[in-house]
Amino acid sequence: xxxxxxxxxxxxxxxxxxxxxxxxxxxxxxxxxxxxxxxxxxxxxxxxxxxxxxxxxxxxxxxxxxxxxxxxxxxxxxxxxxxxxxxxxxxxxxxxxxxxxxxxxxxxxxxxxxxxxxxxxx
Amino acid sequence: xxxxxxxxxxxxxxxxxxxxxxxxxxxxxxxxxxxxxxxxxxxxxxxxxxxxxxxxxxxxxxxxxxxxxxxxxxxxxxxxxxxxxxxxxxxxxxxxxxxxxxxxxxxxxxxxxxxxxxxxxx
Numbered sequence: 001x002x003x004x005x006x007x008x009x010x011x012x013x014x015x016x017x018x019x020x021x022x023x024x025x026x027x028x029x030x031x032x033x034x035x036x037x038x039x040x041x042x043x044x045x046x047x048x049x050x051x052x053x054x055x056x057x058x059x060x061x062x063x064x065x066x067x068x069x070x071x072x073x074x075x076x077x078x079x080x081x082x083x084x085x086x087x088x089x090x091x092x093x094x095x096x097x098x099x100x101x102x103x104x105x106x107x108x109x110x111x112x113x114x115x116x117x118x119x120x121x122x
Numbered sequence: 123x124x125x126x127x128x129x130x131x132x133x134x135x136x137x138x139x140x141x142x143x144x145x146x147x148x149x150x151x152x153x154x155x156x157x158x159x160x161x162x163x164x165x166x167x168x169x170x171x172x173x174x175x176x177x178x179x180x181x182x183x184x185x186x187x188x189x190x191x192x193x194x195x196x197x198x199x200x201x202x203x204x205x206x207x208x209x210x211x212x213x214x215x216x217x218x219x220x221x222x223x224x225x226x227x228x229x230x231x232x233x234x235x236x237x238x239x240x241x242x243x244x
């Protein structure tokens with residue numbers, strides 16, 4: 001018999017890591033080829049010259065705070081505020097150019113394996 | 123050659139349906155066994171006596187607004203505000219008991235097929 005019991009409600013803004021911590025990713029849901037994470041940044045940026053280049057597609061949204069995302073080949077950073085989301089296909093190279101140093105930036109990031117054929121706004 | 127180009131940034135609060143519309147679900151990302159939706163409610167509730175009973179697991183979060191969710195077998199509704207999320211295993215029967223009639227309630231809902239073995243906080 002499968003357990004259909006719902007675990008307690010969780011708030012996304014609870015248990016934020018301290019500001020001096022490293023950028024922190026917490027899995028909210030994970031399955032075969034799919035993973036939902038909360039990421040908390042306090043002024044963290046990707047190292048100079050570093051690009052994420054992922055086998056998985058990623059949908060990422062800023063829930064609170066502010067960030068700038070750079071996508072390889074684009075002329076400018078994308079400024080992201082609450083509710084702004086970007087779909088990054090697998091191997092779309094990108095880096096975090098800036099996050100607000102004065103408050104936590106809380107992201108939701110959904111990673112989906114390319115073989116699950118993720119498609120935005122399908 | 124796979125297209126690695128990122129589509130434009132989308133804001134979750136853009137293009138909200140009018141308040142008099144039916145509850146509106148918009149797919150943000152869909153793949154084989156995984157679907158991310160924005161749902162917008164304006165006072166909508168589940169019909170009396172109706173229970174959602176889904177083959178998929180669902181992770182759902184209120185991003186803005188307010189709602190009350192009833193889970194079968196629980197003594198009280200769960201009151202949900204911004205950032206509150208609930209994991210609903212497949213076949214966890216639930217209904218929306220209330221949403222704020224005075225403003226839009228914007229939800230993010232991630233549906234994952236049971237055979238992808240979704241697991242909260244894995």
